[in-house]
Amino acid sequence: MQDVTATYYFRPRADTTPEQAAQAIVEEETTGTWTDITTTTEYVRRLDGEVLALEPSGNGYVTQVRYPAEIFEAGNVPQYLSVIAGNLFGLGRLEAVRLLDVDFPESLVPFKGPKFGLEGVRKLIGTTDRPHVGTIIKPKVGLNPKDTAEVAYRAAIGGVDLIKDDETLTDQTFCPLDERLQAVMERLDEAKEETGRQVLYAVNISARADEIVARAEHALDLGANMLMIDVITCGFTALQALAEAPSVKVPIHVHRTMHGAITRNPEHGIAMRPIARIVRMLGGDQLHTGTVSGKMSHDVSELKGDNLALTEPYFGLEPTFPVASGGLHPGKVAAEIENLGTNIVLQAGGGIHGHPEGTEAGARAMRQAVDAFMQGISAEEYAKEHYELARALEKWGNR
Numbered sequence: 001m002q003d004v005t006a007t008y009y010f011r012p013r014a015d016t017t018p019e020q021a022a023q024a025i026v027e028e029e030t031t032g033t034w035t036d037i038t039t040t041t042e043y044v045r046r047l048d049g050e051v052l053a054l055e056p057s058g059n060g061y062v063t064q065v066r067y068p069a070e071i072f073e074a075g076n077v078p079q080y081l082s083v084i085a086g087n088l089f090g091l092g093r094l095e096a097v098r099l100l101d102v103d104f105p106e107s108l109v110p111f112k113g114p115k116f117g118l119e120g121v122r123k124l125i126g127t128t129d130r131p132h133v134g135t136i137i138k139p140k141v142g143l144n145p146k147d148t149a150e151v152a153y154r155a156a157i158g159g160v161d162l163i164k165d166d167e168t169l170t171d172q173t174f175c176p177l178d179e180r181l182q183a184v185m186e187r188l189d190e191a192k193e194e195t196g197r198q199v200l201y202a203v204n205i206s207a208r209a210d211e212i213v214a215r216a217e218h219a220l221d222l223g224a225n226m227l228m229i230d231v232i233t234c235g236f237t238a239l240q241a242l243a244e245a246p247s248v249k250v251p252i253h254v255h256r257t258m259h260g261a262i263t264r265n266p267e268h269g270i271a272m273r274p275i276a277r278i279v280r281m282l283g284g285d286q287l288h289t290g291t292v293s294g295k296m297s298h299d300v301s302e303l304k305g306d307n308l309a310l311t312e313p314y315f316g317l318e319p320t321f322p323v324a325s326g327g328l329h330p331g332k333v334a335a336e337i338e339n340l341g342t343n344i345v346l347q348a349g350g351g352i353h354g355h356p357e358g359t360e361a362g363a364r365a366m367r368q369a370v371d372a373f374m375q376g377i378s379a380e381e382y383a384k385e386h387y388e389l390a391r392a393l394e395k396w397g398n399r
C-alpha cells in the first residue's frame with residue numbers, strides 16, 4: 001500500500017448511520033468539513049480519503065480508512081498525528097472513537113529508528129535469550145542521591161540488568177540529577193568490580209522540549225549509560241530530538257506515563273499499538289507496553305500485538321525492546337514470559353524493594369524466577385533450592 005491505512009473502532013450517534021460516521025472521519029481528516037464547500041477544485045479530489053471496510057464490532061463498528069500519502073509531510077510526526085488522530089476525536093456524530101492501528105507506507109517512514117534496540121541492548125548486557133530484569137528505584141521520590149545510589153548498588157549486586165528512575169523523578173531539589181547520576185554510576189562501577197557485570201542506569205532526563213538534548217548531553221558527560229524519557233508528557237518530537245542527536249550514543253528507555261488517559265478506554269482514544277509504532281520509528285530503544293498480570297489494566301491480546309509492533313520486521317528498523325512494568329513480582333514472572341515471550345524486560349519496583357530481606361534479595365528472587373522459567377521449572381519447585389525466591393513467593397504468592 002502506497003497510502004496510509006488507519007483502523008478505528010467507533011460508535012455513531014443515534015441519528016447517524018455507520019456509513020455516515022466512517023465517511024465523516026475521512027472527510028474531516030482529508031479534504032472535507034461538516035458541509036459541502038464551493039472552494040474544492042477538481043485537482044483537490046485526489047486527496048480525498050476513502051472508507052475501505054466497515055463492519056459491526058462489539059457495541060459499535062470497526063472501519064479501515066485510506067488517507068492519501070500526499071496529505072502527509074514526510075518525517076513530521078505531529079502532522080501525521082493531526083490526521084490519523086486529530087479532530088475526529090471530537091466529532092459530535094461519533095459517541096466514541098478509538099484509533100486501533102495505523103500502517104504507514106515506506107515513504108512516510110524516513111526515520112532511522114532505534115540506535116540500539118533489542119539486540120543492541122542485549123549486546124551491552126551480554127545476554128542472548130533470557131528476559132532482562134529491571135528495577136525502578138522506590139520510593140519513587142524522596143530518597144537523597146546517596147541512598148538512591150545504595151539502592152541501585154544493592155539491585156546491581158542482586159543481579160538486575162537495568163535500574164531506572166521513576167517517571168516523576170527528574171531534577172528536584174531533594175535529589176538533584178547531577179549528584180544522583182554521579183553517585184549511582186560510582187556505585188554501579190563498584191558493583192561491576194565485584195560481579196564483572198555492567199548494569200544500565202536509565203536516568204530520567206524528561207524536561208521542556210528545547211532543553212532535553214542539552215540535559216541528555218550533560219548526563220552523558222557525567223557518565224550516563226542510558227537515558228529515560230516520559231514520551232507522552234514530553235511529546236513525541238522530544239524523543240525524536242534525543243534519538244537523532246549524534247551525541248546520544250546510549251540506549252533510550254521510554255516510559256509512557258499518562259498513557260492511560262489516552263489508551264485505557266476500550267471505546268475511545270488511541271490504542272497502544274499506534275503509539276508503539278511511532279516510538280519505534282522515532283528511536284525508542286525500550287518502551288513500556290504493559291503486563292499481563294501486573295497492577296495496570298490491560299487487554300492481553302492487544303498487549304501481544306503492541307509488542308509485535310515493536311519487534312516485527314518494519315522497514316529495516318531495529319526492534320524496540322518491550323518492557324513489562326507495573327505491579328510485577330517473582331510470582332508473576334512465569335505468566336509474563338508465557339504470554340509475552342522471552343524478548344521482554346521484566347521490571348519490578350515494589351516486587352524487588354518490598355522483598356522481606358531487602359533489595360538485593362529481591363533482585364536475586366526476580367532473577368531466580370526468570371532462571372526457573374528458562375530451565376522449564378516452576379517457581380515453586382525452584383524455590384525449594386533458592387531461598388530468596390521462596391521468601392518472595394511466601395510474601396506475594398505465585399501468581
Ligand SMILES: O=C(O)[C@H](O)COP(=O)(O)O
Pocket residue numbers: 136138166167295325326327328347348349350351
Ligand atoms: O514506572 C514503573 O514502571 C513503575 O514504577 C513500576 O513500579 P512497581 O513495580 O512498584 O509497580
Ligand SMILES: [Mg+2]
Pocket residue numbers: 136140166167
Ligand atoms: Mg513508575
